[in-house]
Amino acid sequence: MENNIKQPTVLVTGGTGFIGIYCILQLLQQGYTVKTTLRSLKRKDEVINLLKGAGMKSIENLAFVEADLTNDLNWNWAADGCTYVLHVASPFPAEEPEDANDLIIPARDGALRVLKAARHAGVKRVVLTSSFAAIGYSKDPKGYTFTEEDWTDPELTDRAYIKSKTIAEKAAWDWINSEGDGMELTVINPVGVFGPALGKDFSTSIGFVKGVLDGQIKETLPFTFGVVDVRDVADIHLKAMTHPAAAGERFLATATGVMSLYDVAELIRKERPEYAGNIADLKPLDESFYIAISNEKSQRVLNWHPRSKEEVILASVDSLLN
Template identity: 45%
Template sequence: MANERVLVTGGTGFIAQHCMVALIERGFTVRTTVRTLSRETEVRDHLRTAGVDAGDRLSFIRADLSEDAGWADAVAGCAYVVHGASPTPSGDQVTEADWVRPAVDGNLRVLRAARGAGVKRVVLTSAFGAIGAGHKASHRRPFDETDWSDISGNVWLYQKSKTLAERAAWEFIAGEGQGMELAAVNPTAVMGPVLGADYSHSIRLIKNLLEGQQGVPRINSGFVDVRDVADLHVRAMLDPAAAGERFVATAGESLWIADVARILRERVGPAAARVTSKVLPNWIVRMAAKSNPAMRSTLPLLGMDLNVTAAKAERLLGWKPRSREDAIVATAESLIRLGLVS
């Protein structure tokens, strides 16, 4: 099993890089896709920050989710694919099509290539956004893997894109998979050690708190360490029980952002001196969102209980994540250590 080759898509991504670390540490050979090969040095440097000098256990190939070119070569000779490449909030997306089409088409492009290459199983990095968005307050909590986001409700386009992209992947497997297996990992807000200046959008929450933002919106979220998300990907890749299953990745119960602020103040010391747990009234957040597009995306989340359980991953795959507090603190400490806090 070790020494088999795994394709990890989107090699510049935060989760993808930790997945590469986990795979290489377990003896796998990894190939990863990047949109420009000039970023190879950066990716290798990030893996070294995580303690892995990949050497010839890691190779790179250029492939873009918006193009067919490169994908057949990317999957050639791979036993598994960990597919995490997907559009993330960058500020470039304007219309619904900007979000949805790349996510859906990208998933299908990777799945077709994987099927053609005889890949055993694809592990899709989905998101809690495909589970817990758009629901009424009366919907039962905690959410679990049987839930799908209600995209007819008030949802951020990022969450809509993740929902439609994951649904398209399952439909492809059911109709055209020809025996290829699929598993999905649906993380909540992904925390943990940052490896460089390019990290997931969830990390900005901690960075903004450390840099002294004036208050926190009344928003609730689950939290999980990226190293545990990577471990869950590997378990979902290898365990026979994972075929055809979705797995929530979260550590314990959800937290309000004010709780996150208090954890930072209690655990991080003087570096968290500017962190405030002052909760902003919803009307102030709504007013600010009129001129701040980034804040506008938070409006559907105000006051919503987003608690979700990872009991399935723990029971079926033996997954045991770090605590949510340790994940949050590891994020802050890595940002400070790498000089990424202003």
């Protein structure tokens, strides 16, 4: 007898985004029906072409809805008929806005808009993409390991993106606890997202790799960063979407260990010497700059096993040069 179990429908917000497109790809590969929101349906063909370029033969199980995080139009329609929602869309600017509220308001109000539409549609669980920004920017990192228990205090930073991610995530938890009506929320907190870019919309993090390769980054900036592959970020979203133990939890998405820009440059010199011609002479960072971020909970609870940080950076390099 043929197995005709139909996978449920999932809404992915922000289908043109770097993480969003990989979530759609993996959902379709696993047999789900997918709806995705775009700010403009003019970008629909772009999404289809990226998916086909990534090896997706059929996209008949994908539907598009025009919806914008800054207004209510079409959100109820987008969530209608969905069992799960992956709320991936969020503004991430290449540079700091003059007014932090230009980021904070769409991030927070957009998250609440999606949650309200999901509740209205009877969605079982929403998985919200937050960020390490909401975890790691208030504690002194020296000798400390960051986990999901940590929260950034938005009052202690003047960086708009960090404020926006923290405030939006806190607002989502507050809303689910007071108005969720039994709907479940799970939050994913990725560090810097790298890996193979499918199109021209890649992450701000990959811009760092590009800057190192091009020789535009001329000195090692005084910080280290967590690294995670976009394919592993999509994977943890899908695992968190269905795992019974994930409801009401947040999960750090990071490979093991952190890197400096010097480490990135040295890795490329060693593993891709043919591409290293333009790399500037970067200086190593003092050990005191190396922060510690734990992925223990994500591995233990979700059985999630991310690629190594070196593999992730090299995948970014190879995709930039393709």
